Amino acid sequence: MKNRLHEITLSLCLWMLIALQACMTPASKESSASTLLPQPMEASYENSWLSLPSDVSIVLAIDASNRAKEIADVLAYELKERLGIKAGVRAGTTQEEGTIVFSHEGANVQANPEGYELTIEKNVTIRAADEQGLLWGAQTLLQSIENKDGALVLRRGAIKDQPARKWRGFFLDPARSFLQLDFIRRTIRVMSAYKLNVLHLHLVDDEGWRFETKAFPKCNAPGEPYYKQDELRELAAYGKRYGVDIVPEVDFPGHSCSTIAAYPQLDCEGKTRPVDKAILCGGKAFTYEFIDKVIGEVASVFPSPYFHIGGDEPFAIKRWAACPHCQKRMKEKKANSLQAFYHTVILEFTDIIQKKYNKKPIVWNDAFDPSVEPLPSKDVVIHLWRGIANAQAFAQAGYSLINSSAGPLYLSGFMLLGGLPLDAVHDWKVNRLGDPNAGDKTVNYAELSSNANFLGGEACVWATEQGLIERRIYPRLLSMAEKVWSDSIQGNLADLEERYKSTHQELLKKMGVWADEAMPKQTLFDGKDIEQWEAPGNQALIVKDNELIADASKNMAKGWLRSKNSYRNFVLNFEYWAPAQIDETGVYISCDSENNALSQGQMISTRPPAPIDEPPGGFDPATRQLYPAQTWNRYELVVRGNIATLTVGERLVWSSAHLNLKLGAIGIAPPAKGVKYRAITIRPLP
Ligand SMILES: [Zn+2]
Structure with a gap:
């Protein structure tokens, strides 16, 4: 009997311990309780949720500082932008359920000035001694709102938080x-x-x-x-x-x-x-x-x-x-x-x-x-x-x-x-x-x-x-x-x-x-045909084995491809293969669409466009080894306003503000026979 009682006591203790842990667990131990990032110092949650009304009020004390008002405005803006919640800011007191209250009352003024407490019960209270704490509490609140079956809800509980480092x-x-x-x-x-x-x-x-x-x-x-x-x-x-x-x-x-x-x-x-x-x-x-x-x-x-x-x-x-x-x-x-x-x-x-x-x-x-x-x-x-x-x-x-x-x-x-x-x-x-x-x-x-x-x-x-x-x-x-x-x-x-x-x-x-990545990508050459291009002069490029190859029999100076469309801001991707070490790719940007001359276009080269744009250490010929011959190297050129940036492989090669960039076509005029291109795409940017 004694043993049995002991067992019951033990299991009761265990049960209580588990129950206690479930409602008072530091966030570090029960990560599934929240997806907050960074994790707060202390968090405890109940198994119930507060529904946010469609029109939320953020309530400040009558004598709230301008900074507290500014933070309330930031919170209202972010609620709308991130969650589609309409929020109004006002001063005074509140009884309505689901109100967000900023408060200095009862805050530990000795504590870290960036610290805050976030309590979610009938209302949501952000309590901080200092305004900066109100802001971080508001950010935690924004991360805490969940979409549960279409309704925006908050899990009831309390968070006590402050930064380790200033x-x-x-x-x-x-x-x-x-x-x-x-x-x-x-x-x-x-x-x-x-x-x-x-x-x-x-x-x-x-x-x-x-x-x-x-x-x-x-x-x-x-x-x-x-x-x-x-x-x-x-x-x-x-x-x-x-x-x-x-x-x-x-x-x-x-x-x-x-x-x-x-x-x-x-x-x-x-x-x-x-x-x-x-x-x-x-x-x-x-x-x-x-x-x-x-x-x-x-x-x-x-x-x-x-x-x-x-x-x-x-x-x-x-x-x-x-x-x-x-x-x-x-x-x-x-x-x-x-x-x-x-x-x-x-x-x-x-x-x-x-x-x-x-x-x-x-x-x-x-x-x-x-x-x-x-x-x-x-x-x-x-x-x-x-x-x-x-x-x-x-x-x-x-x-x-x-x-x-x-x-x-x-x-x-x-x-x-x-x-x-x-x-x-x-x-x-x-x-x-x-x-x-x-x-x-x-x-x-x-x-x-x-x-x-x-x-x-x-x-x-x-x-x-x-x-x-x-x-x-x-x-x-x-x-x-x-x-x-x-x-x-x-x-x-x-x-x-x-x-x-x-x-x-x-x-x-x-x-x-990643707004750029969401912009649709256009294929300029998919290995099959050159329908996205026109060929001023003699065409020096032929399509073979999914590649665009500089044909030895054509006149290089006259033969080039020009994209049918023109571009101003864009991400241009292509793969390039050269029989020997060549800095020039023969791919041009800002080409004149009216005219057959390539001279106004800007050729993409692994050599930086001007001395001042050279990477630290200057342009070392040894860096050419980074773009080896007889290998397919992946090029990415981003043009945004007056800035063009070239990346080869994952390596940032140069960034220049010295090119004469304008709305223009993409051109390809191979710098040598035997160079090859494939997988050419362009993503226009706003
Ligand atoms: Zn000196």
Whole structure:
């Protein structure tokens, strides 16, 4: 009997434990309970649902701040856009069921300012001490609404949530591949939906200036795309609405090819330089005047408390050793090595940022060698990307760190292809830095010292065309977003993939991600005939074995195919086979439809269209090996506005704003006999 009682007690305890777990399980343990991404710190659910009325009210306190009103407007807009729910915002109190209430009452004011509580009972209450918490609560609410048999419902329960890290960043590089403002705004909306709160914009690099500078107008080269200051002010305000701070970067004193092309007096010898060979003179007074004015101008446009000055990869620093201006200043600064002198230059830049413009400076970690004095104060934020020994020294010394571990958080770039796979990103944590070699698919991580003040992490995409960005970064960006929001939760990869496939892929689509892919694709050559083309002059191409082959017997100069239709913005895909190594494909864009001359068209070549568009390291003939002869190579050319970007295989070859692009036909004039084409398609873009 005793045993039996014991059994009953035990099973009762077990049952109670199970029941308790069912209603009070942390989200990490019962992932099926929700598809939220990032997962909240604590969640408990009941087995009942609240139906949302077709006309929802968002109710604020009478004395609600303007920011709280703005967040309510964001929520109303997103309810309509994402879920088709009509919502009105008003101040006062409420008794009606299914109302959304913003409240500061009873919130823990000591807690993380981004924290919030979301309670779903008779009403939906978002409770937060700070406005930013209201926004993240609203984003969790938006992800929580389910479609149950056609009705929009919310599972009753309570969520208590706050971020693990305050810097949850994403990096875009319009300097190398210009990005449309619409794309950036869409990205900001997506970032906010996943509680990412910093957009780092890389506005100046070797390849160009994307910031409109009134102080140094020559930096905005004629014909080059850039953002007007007012456009950037609006973008910053848009980011702020969505809780995303836009942190600008101007990358100096290296990466200054385009700057020196505009103002050669910034070079030690007054000469223009190719990519990677340019560095601002560290000795001339003009360099510091220039930097001061540029920082002032950029800082006045972006309200962010942070300012990124780059400082990475000073490849041409040896020029300073031979420059009388640099040598004079080096002595004045009592710097006994070029590296020490480099530190003094960066410190002058960070002092300007901090003391004159009252912003917190950020530099990439290779701006400083931690074994060489002088080193920055702890007010300078160190942005890690690679170099484990360097990063570890900064971590041990207690610096504030942002982790953009190149392996695996560089999600795309020139030579990186599409970066590392999802599982590598999923293994990353804020205190882990990896140093993979190119081509590695896994990362060996070093754990950094806990002495560091880890602000958070930031995923980066370099030099990538905007459509390709969207094709490449999901769901890896979301995995990273989850790590910086809730890094104490040991989520597993399968669960993340499941949530992504069941819910978030669809949500991203609704938010306009992959809009390009939804545009219909036209077949220009399917291997059978050339009905989509006309043949001005003698036709030099014949259809054979599903291929379009340059016939040796025809006159190449006269014979070319021209598409019957004309195109302005598009994605052109084709496969190309050449008997020997040839940069030119013979595929032309922007061809004149009226006229037989190809001369006004632009031929697609793996050689960059102009020196300034060359990838980092310049155009190395060895890179030709990447597009081998006697192999079918897949080409993709995207034309969007004045920007054309070529990808071969998965490799981004160049992005140029220097082509004379216009509405025109596609042309094919084979550059040599024996070259072949197949699978030619085009997807017109708006
Ligand atoms: Zn110099």
